[in-house]
Amino acid sequence: MKILLVSQDNSEKLNIGGKHIHQNLLIAAWRKQGHEVRTIFPRPQKITMPIWTRIIFRISRTWSTFPVFFFKKYLRKIKNELIHNLHQSMTDFSPDLISAQDPMAAVACSAALQPHKGALPRIALTLHGYYTWEMINYGYYGEHNKPTIEKIGFELEREALEKANSVITVDSRIRDYLQTQHGFTEPVDVIFNAINIEPFQQPINQEVMHLQKRLAPNGEKIILIARRLVLKNGVHVAISAIALLIPLKKNIRLIVVGDGPESFNLQSQAKTLGIESYIDFIGNIDHSDIHNYYRAADILLMPSIPSDGIEEATSLSMLEGMAAGKLVICSAIGGMKEIIIHKKNGYLVKSNNPQNLSELLNDLLETPPDQLDEVCTQARQFAFDNHDYNSHARKILSKMSQN
CATH class of the missing domain: 3.40.50.2000 (Glycogen Phosphorylase B;)
Known part of the structure; x- marks a missing residue:
């Protein structure tokens, strides 16, 4: 045809x-x-x-x-x-x-x-x-x-x-x-x-391990956001949530991959909150190179908010995080709430609610990793079977x- x-x-x-x-x-x-x-x-x-x-x-x-x-x-x-x-x-x-x-x-x-x-x-x-x-x-x-x-x-x-x-x-x-x-x-x-599931079927290699070391040199838990930096993607909500976690002495690092019109505002927000040392703004990365970031991360965030009538659709970042077998947290809006089953193949939080997001992050960081393995396994299998x-x-x- x-x-x-x-x-x-x-x-x-x-x-x-x-x-x-x-x-x-x-x-x-x-x-x-x-x-x-x-x-x-x-x-x-x-x-x-x-x-x-x-x-x-x-x-x-x-x-x-x-x-x-x-x-x-x-x-x-x-x-x-x-x-x-x-x-x-x-x-x-x-x-x-x-x-x-x-x-x-x-x-x-x-x-x-x-x-x-x-x-x-x-x-x-x-x-x-x-x-x-x-x-x-x-x-x-x-x-x-x-x-x-x-x-x-x-x-x-x-x-x-x-x-x-x-x-x-x-x-x-x-x-x-x-x-x-x-x-x-x-x-x-x-x-x-x-999504293309093939990159996520490969075993973790030296390149991914080196990236983990570079992103988190002190063994921090890597929380990844891979989004265009526009208002609807809610990165400012994640930064506010991270600020609530820092006083709890969590060993975390927020990695933000992407660029857009909100970039300056987001970096200014991090400085105003005094948490710029906990956040790395990486900028744009070609999609062919992004898979290793997903595989290096511990938690994937999609903190989207309704904006100008828009709600996040079936986020590719969400699907790729699931295929990587990671803990995926999404706002309960748009197409994401049609895919994520809370505590089964990922986690849903209230949109535009830093307190709710920080509480969930704190719970996951406090939970022994082996108790979260089933959610990661279900997420990976769901992405492979359906997407x-x-x-x-x-x-x-x-x-x-x-x-």
Whole structure:
């Protein structure tokens, strides 16, 4: 089968976020299963403003039309580039199916198909999150810009839902969002995310042991957060929880892997709380190198919070922590609460509650490791049995192909 995967995000150039990883695993699995896959991504772009505009914008944030104007220009540029490349692929590739990985991709695909005659490929839309609200949450727009950004995003979402032949979401709440926000009543398939389990099937090697020694030279328990540093991922909650543990003389170290707009605020928070010596901010690491950090850690944290209407979906960090056989702690929100069974294959805590998180961490640190082995074993087996990317790709293709 010929499959065209189209996305607003170029995962060939950037392999950090969950959506990038999902796309790359899907492509690899389909090709391994004998399908011919072509990708259409835009060139990496940023919302760019002339230097004089940036100076004015910094001086006066009330000039709200500037960021919105350039945001619209950025979206138009991506859409036009996708449409141009799609026209070429329709001629020389003739796909059987199109996998659109976001609303922008679905809208561009529909526009590109209009001039073509005969049997056209189905467009299957996959929603990895809350497209509009994530644009707001990840961006630097002032409160006065949010209604305009929301209007642009919702229009794109509605058009994508109208044009798509089938829709997949990665958790139940995103499916419900389509109904409540857009009145979408067509069938939606919920297919939880998947990971590459192969790196976690290998025995612990010297490289992992050296990493453990480097991260925790004094034998500290390693608590790992591997997230993009945006508000919804709740890293500030974890820092506050660690601050509550320090007076209890716990031998711990918080390792934060990732970067994002909250990086400066989080490092400032750690300094203000006087715990910067207990936290290492590593920055971005390519996903191909992150597995050793999971395997070196003792505890994985996903302290996500609801933000701008967003709740964490089926976190890849959660699934990879489970596959590594580690103690995984997640906020009881979104797709995570659909996967984690408390005290069976991981732990759930109240969202945005440092006290609750610190109490659970303290309990786990005080519990003999052999009494926690069963939870780690169940987590690992659950990830292996239910979230391998090869079976996941077959399931998605089956849903995409249904009329």
